Amino acid sequence: MGRTSDSVSLHMPGRFENIDLFQYLGEQLAELCGFDSDGSFWIGLSIREALNNAILHGNKKDASKEIHVTFTLTPDELEIAVRDEGFGFAINVVPDPLKPNNLLKTSGRGIFYIKNYMDRIDLSRAAKEGGEIRMSKRCPKSARPK
Amino acid sequence: MKSKTRDVGDVTIVELTGKITIGEGEIKLRKDIEALLQMGKKKILLDLGHVTFMDSSGVGELVGCYTTVKNRGGAMRLLKLTRKIQDLLQITELITVFEVFDDEAKALESFSA
Numbered sequence: 001m002g003r004t005s006d007s008v009s010l011h012m013p014g015r016f017e018n019i020d021l022f023q024y025l026g027e028q029l030a031e032l033c034g035f036d037s038d039g040s041f042w043i044g045l046s047i048r049e050a051l052n053n054a055i056l057h058g059n060k061k062d063a064s065k066e067i068h069v070t071f072t073l074t075p076d077e078l079e080i081a082v083r084d085e086g087f088g089f090a091i092n093v094v095p096d097p098l099k100p101n102n103l104l105k106t107s108g109r110g111i112f113y114i115k116n117y118m119d120r121i122d123l124s125r126a127a128k129e130g131g132e133i134r135m136s137k138r139c140p141k142s143a144r145p146k
Numbered sequence: 147m148k149s150k151t152r153d154v155g156d157v158t159i160v161e162l163t164g165k166i167t168i169g170e171g172e173i174k175l176r177k178d179i180e181a182l183l184q185m186g187k188k189k190i191l192l193d194l195g196h197v198t199f200m201d202s203s204g205v206g207e208l209v210g211c212y213t214t215v216k217n218r219g220g221a222m223r224l225l226k227l228t229r230k231i232q233d234l235l236q237i238t239e240l241i242t243v244f245e246v247f248d249d250e251a252k253a254l255e256s257f258s259a
Contacts, residue, residue, distance in 0.1 A: 016169030041230060048201050052168050097238050104213055106206035109238050113202055116237050 005074040011066045014059040014084070016052070022069055023048045026080060029071055033078050033139040042117040043078065043137060049110035050082040050133045058084025058131045077119070079136035086130055147171030147197075149178050157189040157257050158182055159225075159250070163196040166204030175204075179211040179222075188220025189257045193250075195226030205234055212244065225253050 010025075012018040027044040035043060051067060059065040065085040072079040095102050097109045114121055118135040125131045147164040160178060165171055182190060192208070200208075208224075215222040223245045227235070235241045247253035 016167075019167075019169075045201060048167070052201065052203065056168070103239065103243065104209055106210040106213075107203070109202035109205055112238065113234070 005072050007070055007072040009068065009070040011068045013063055014055045014061070014065050014067050015063050016055060018067075019048055019051045019055075022051060026071065029073065029078060030137075033073065035078075035137075035140060039137075039140070042113075043080075046114045046118055046135060047080055047082070049114050050080070050135065053110055053133065054082050054084040054131070058086040060086055062086070075139075077136045077138045079134065081132055081134045083132040084130045087125060147174055149174065151178075151182070153187075154254055157191055157254050158187045159191045159193055161193040161196065163198075165199040166197055166207060167199065167201045168203035172203050172207040175207050175211060179214065183215065183218050183220065188215065188218060190215055190220065190222045191225055191250075191253050191257075192222060193225045194228070194231055197228065197231060200231055200234060202234075205238065205240065209240065209243070221257060223247065223253055223256065225250060 010022070012022065023044045026047040027040040030040040030043040047069075051069070054067045055061060059067070067085075068081075068083040070081040072081070094111045095105075095108050097103070097105065097112050102108060111121075114133075114135055118137050121133065121135045123131065123133055147162060147166055147170065149163070150161045152159050152161075160182070162171075162175070166175060179190065192211075212222050225247050227246055232241065232246075235244065235246075245256060247256065
């Protein structure tokens with residue numbers, strides 16, 4: 001029987017100093033999937049940006065609220081889901097950082113970086129479950145795990 | 147993030163080491179630049195050659211410092227971007243905003259032009 005998918009779910013208190021571990025885990029999983037160092041970097045950065053948003057905007061920096069991260073590895077792709085325990089945020093209210101009026105703003109680039117690299121990004125908000133960013137990237141053909 | 151400053155003529159070179167991310171480094175960078183401005187140092191060259199990682203908050207802080215220095219009548223330029231930091235600035239078109247140099251001597255010369 002062919003392999004379907006493997007998932008690992010972790011959760012952390014919503015504090016910025018906890019992000020490094022999840023970035024590292026994501027980078028290691030990316031390497032396992034055959035991504036090169038650039039790919040691993042961008043996956044790690046995407047995870048970091050999603051966690052930044054979850055802590056800052058989702059949980060409103062309330063460290064008593066947790067962040068839940070699920071890494072799912074299928075034969076074709078690596079998917080990462082980051083869920084807050086707050087209210088999430090709406091992707092359509094994130095301003096375009098490339099617009100001239102926004103170019104010199106000091107924030108608003110995190111989602112842009114994720115969208116730039118990941119193949120798919122979905123944001124959802126649920127009153128009780130919090131907000132979730134789900135993003136995925138196809139694994140390189142040459143090294144898809146069997 | 148750690149920083150070390152040195153003056154070459156009327157230009158202050160700030161060598162940054164480590165990560166500039168949310169909750170780590172971004173606030174220190176802002177404070178370091180503010181301290182230099184308060185000392186009257188308005189020609190600032192940020193050496194990013196030993197910055198190992200930057201997220202969007204770090205990029206935002208670079209932008210914030212650039213704007214602050216410019217608004218106070220000064221100039222801030224960047225030196226020795228790693229390829230990944232260059233990519234981060236390129237993708238968000240900030241590479242067109244900053245003056246970026248690979249060579250310190252040329253960077254210093256640019257402040258006199």
